[in-house]
Amino acid sequence: MRCKLPEKRKVKHKKGLWSPDEDQKLACYVMNHDHGCWSSVAINAGLQRNGKSCRLRWINYLRPGLKRGSFSSQEEAILSLHGLLGNKWSRISQHLPGRTDNEIKNYWHSHLKKKVDNSNHVQVHLKLDKYAASDITSKEPSSPCLNTSNLTNSSSSDMVQLVPPASQISNLPKLLFADWINLDEFDQDFGLSSDDPLCHGSNYQLSTMEHEWQHNKGSTEGSKNQNCLYMGSDENAFHTQMTIDQLFQFNDGDFGIDNFIYM
DNA sequence: AAATACTACAACCGCAAGCGG
DNA sequence: GCCGCTTGCGGTTGTAGTATT
Known part of the structure; x- marks a missing residue:
């Protein structure tokens, strides 16, 4: 659970909204190294944010598989x-x-x-x-x-x-x-059979995604940064999410695991 | 057109729990 | 057992966009 930080530095952590550049740095780092210890992510990715902020940003916004749109x-x-x-x-x-x-x-x-x-x-x-x-x-x-x-x-x-x-x-x-429980939705999104119990379905989804993530990570090991998110320099804050959505090929707000694997 | 109120969402804060030294 | 640290969670606040006056 604990991790050793490279060095203890007194850094004035930035607060407030994330810029596309910060998003890019964080996403690139996590995708290539796994997050491990969030405090070190912030430092190693060159972000003037605290680990907590990085974790929140990744989980709530950058993480693959996030579904956007209407609830x-x-x-x-x-x-x-x-x-x-x-x-x-x-x-x-x-x-x-x-x-x-x-x-x-x-x-x-x-x-x-x-x-x-x-x-x-x-x-x-x-x-x-x-x-x-x-x-x-x-x-x-x-x-x-x-x-x-x-x-x-x-x-x-x-x-x-x-x-x-x-x-x-x-x-x-x-x-x-x-x-x-709309099991057809599970089926559609993650290739589950509709007779899977709910909890089984959730675990399946998580473990499968994790597995595919590792698989994908391994396949791109030789070409680091190729799976980095390109966000350009557009000042529009929405551009970040648009690009990520495009990258993961969201369809109508739904995320398909197949799209993720062959990203 | 400007000011104000409202809404949605992103991000922060504080706390508790877990872990290692 | 204590301490310091990280993570995860839930509540709350801040901010930007939109609607209304």
Whole structure:
């Protein structure tokens, strides 16, 4: 786990967004040497970053196999997994090939959290409605917590807008653990048979990629730097990702392992 | 057209756990 | 067992782009 650094240097670490040049240096170094110890990567790659920053950049942005683009097809999976695992983003990401914990976390906070909050809001109002209906004759609530005027400032018209018809509520999809697993997607992306259990599928994917990575690395050993990422000198920050995507031949945001092998 | 608010995403920070000296 | 270091994780903040006023 620990590694010996070539030498201890007092370096003022750079912070903030990564430049295409830094990305290139990091990607080239990791692809040719493996990361090993991230602190030494930062030094050996000639980056004025700390190891932590390098690791994060590689994992979240430069690592091959990352899937970019819309989460919409995986939204239900994330919702279900979050329901099961809570804020265990790394655990969740293990079940969503090509997605990083950071990405999922961000997506949760910017998209899904609102949905869940809204749905909880609806449920609270439904419970309150139920309470009001069942206890309509009592003059004081049995519990102060259930006093609707304490809980919300919403007007009655707001309540009507928030609460969908009961028939609609009952028709909301109830997702079971197995429901969100699209094994065909695994099959398509990684050549898995659809009867593989989920955990087996994930392990297969990781180990296979690692193996192919080593294989690929070995085949290019004689020509170091040939698999370096060319990013040019374009100032556009998006250029980096575009080039990497092109390099790994992403198709519609999906990453195919075959593309990776013969890169 | 400028100012402001909002959104999405990248990156940082702090903490805990594991490991070797 | 202690200490120093690295890694990994989750929460939070910062930044850039977009929408709205």
